[in-house]
Amino acid sequence: MQATSFTYDPATRSGSVLLDDGTPLPFGTAAFDAGGLRLLRPGQRVRIEVTGEGAERRVDFITLQTF
Template sequence: MQATAYTYDPETRSGSVLLDDGTPVPFDAAAFDAGGLRLLRPGQRVRIELDGPGTWAADRRITLITLQTL
């Protein structure tokens, strides 16, 4: 799934992304570290993987965040 980086705190390595419908979804340091990123800037397009019950992305947890490449 694709999203746009919205917030990022380099001290905690956590932040949030905005889904294409505008829904904010937070991510933690484990998801950030799993993607191998070193930095994330607001506005960057990212690819996320979600885990957890439910069909709504906001009810699920981001397990991986990486930069979206063409």
């Protein structure tokens, strides 16, 4: 699934993305580390893997979207 980076805190390596429908979805340190990223800027297109549904939905993996 694709999304857009919305917030990122380099101290905690966590933040949030916006899904294409505008829904914000937070991600934690584990998801950031799983993708092998070193830095993330707001507005970057990212690829995410999500598990769960509704309020239980979470990002398990985040990396840069490449074309």
